[in-house]
Structure formats: structure tokens, C-alpha cells
Amino acid sequence: MRFDVLTLFPGIFQGYLEQSLLKKGIDAGLIDIHLWNFRDWTTDKHQSVDDTPYGGGPGMLIRCEPVFDCVEAVQKDVGGPGKLVMLTPQGERFDQKMAEDFAQEKRLLLLCGRYEGFDDRINQGLKPVEVSVGDFICNGGEVPAMLVIDSVIRLIPGVLGDETSAKYDSFSDSGLLEYPQYTRPREYRGMAVPEILLSGNHGAIAEWRRQQSLERTRQRRGDLINGSHTCCED
Numbered sequence: 380m381r382f383d384v385l386t387l388f389p390g391i392f393q394g395y396l397e398q399s400l401l402k403k404g405i406d407a408g409l410i411d412i413h414l415w416n417f418r419d420w421t422t423d424k425h426q427s428v429d430d431t432p433y434g435g436g437p438g439m440l441i442r443c444e445p446v447f448d449c450v451e452a453v454q455k456d457v458g459g460p461g462k463l464v465m466l467t468p469q470g471e472r473f474d475q476k477m478a479e480d481f482a483q484e485k486r487l488l489l490l491c492g493r494y495e496g497f498d499d500r501i502n503q504g505l506k507p508v509e510v511s512v513g514d515f516i517c518n519g520g521e522v523p524a525m526l527v528i529d530s531v532i533r534l535i536p537g538v539l540g541d542e543t544s545a546k547y548d549s550f551s552d553s554g555l556l557e558y559p560q561y562t563r564p565r566e567y568r569g570m571a572v573p574e575i576l577l578s579g580n581h582g583a584i585a586e587w588r589r590q591q592s593l594e595r596t597r598q599r600r601g602d603l604i605n606g607s608h609t610c611c612e613d
Contacts, residue, residue: 380484380535381411383453383461384524385446386491387428389414391521401528404538412528413456417441420448429494438495446490446501453488461486463507464527466520467496470509473527475554477510481527482534489527491520556600558591 384392392414396402404410418426422444429439454460462484471477481487490497490507502509512523532538561572575587596603 380409380482380531381413381458381461381486382528383413383415383456383486383488384491384521385415385417385449385453385488386519386521386524387417387441387493388491388519388521389416392525395525400538401532404532404535407537409535409537410532413453415449415453417445417449420445420452432495436495440495441492441497441501443498443500443504446497447504450488450490450505458486461488463488463490463505465490465492465497465502465507465509466512466523466527467492467509468511468514468516470511473510473512473523473530475530478527478530479534481531487527487531489520489524491524493519554603555592555596556603558588558595 386392392412396405396412401410401412405412417428421428428441428445430442432438432440450463454463462481464481464487466489490501501507510523510527512526517523561576565572565577573587575583578584593604
């Protein structure tokens with residue numbers, strides 16, 4: 380799967396691309412990531428990409444011209460056009476279902492804003508899917524873009540060492556939070572591993588895990604049960 384990251388600060392991604400599962404996926408040819416700088420599509424000697432908003436107000440807005448030119452050029456790059464995604468606090472909330480949908484795409488273009496955001500004609504003209512990673516403000520779209528990439532690559536076949544790992548993550552499959560897990564030693568500072576996990580009874584362990592997921596979800600994220608995930612209730 381190919382990711383194109385369109386940003387004013389491509390250097391932010393350099394260390395990120397050299398770590399953990401992402402690097403392994405890239406080295407294995409399962410993931411392809413390209414970084415693009417809006418400034419490369421400016422025409423003035425200062426490579427300016429922003430300007431003050433009409434009507435006044437604080438901060439600066441990213442101008443239309445470099446973004447339109449960058450997106451249109453990248454869409455014509457090898458591999459055919461991809462789905463354009465704008466990272467913005469005004470977008471639809473990113474969740475596991477959206478990650479699963481994105482993982483079905485061959486190519487994602489991730490638009491990373493800065494300053495006070497984008498000139499709204501970028502939304503009107505390019506019609507990106509607007510995505511928010513939560514009800515908070517970041518300095519720019521780069522960290523949210525990393526979050527999207529991290530979530531999506533786990534769903535690409537071959538990226539995870541154990542193909543069942545993603546299935547049992549929180550929010551996957553059942554829509555519940557993940558059950559508690561333990562490893563050695565059996566007891567640590569007075570805290571013991573639940574006996575059921577040592578029983579060897581796989582059916583009983585599966586049922587215990589299901590109940591633990593349900594109870595943890597009730598306690599910590601009741602909205603997942605009482606809201607749109609009513610199917611998860613006993």
C-alpha cells in the first residue's frame with residue numbers, strides 16, 4: 380500500500396520511517412511512503428505558502444496555489460490517483476472502522492495542515508475526506524498522519540508477525556476493548572495471574588476473555604455499548 384504525505388515539514392517523518400513495524404513493512408515491499416513538501420510548488424523566492432485571512436483574525440492560512448499544484452502533481456505520480464485525506468479537527472472522527480476502510484485502498488494521500496489551517500477553497504475544490512483524530516488541537520497534521528498510518532498498516536496482510544494480532548486489538552472484530560493480558564512471572568509484588576489462564580481450558584479462557592472485554596468496555600467506554608455498538612451487550 381502506498382502513502383503520500385503532503386506537508387510543510389517532511390523532516391518530521393524521517394525518524395518515524397526508520398522504526399519498528401513500519402520500517403519492516405517498507406523493507407518487505409508491503410508499504411511505500413513518499414514525502415512531499417508544499418514549498419516545492421511555490422513560485423516566489425521566499426517559497427511562501429501562507430497569508431493573512433480575509434476579514435482579519437489571528438494567524439496565517441495555507442494558500443490555495445501550492446496545495447492545489449502539489450496535490451494535482453502527486454496524483455499524477457506513478458501508481459494512479461489515490462484517496463485524498465485532510466487531517467483537520469473539523470473532520471469525521473477517525474476510528475477502527477475508518478482504518479479498515481482505508482486499508483482497502485491502494486493509495487492514500489494525507490494532507491497535513493499548519494498555522495490556522497487551509498484556505499477553505501482547498502476543501503471546496505479538491506474535496507478531500509476530512510478526518511479528525513480526536514477532540515483536541517495539534518500543532519499540525521503530521522502527528523495525526525502518523526497515527527493514521529500506524530493504524531492502517533497493522534491491517535495490511537504480512538505487516539504483523541502474527542496475523543491474528545490485529546483481530547484481537549481493542550475496537551477490532553467485536554468493537555469491545557481488549558481483555559487484560561499477562562506474561563511471566565506468575566506473581567509479581569503480590570499480583571497474581573488469574574488461575575483461569577493457567578488452566579489449559581481454551582474454551583473457558585475464551586469465555587473469560589470475552590467477559591473481561593465486555594466488563595472493561597462497560598467500565599471505561601460505556602458509549603461503545605450504549606451508543607452505536609448495542610450489538611455487543613449481553
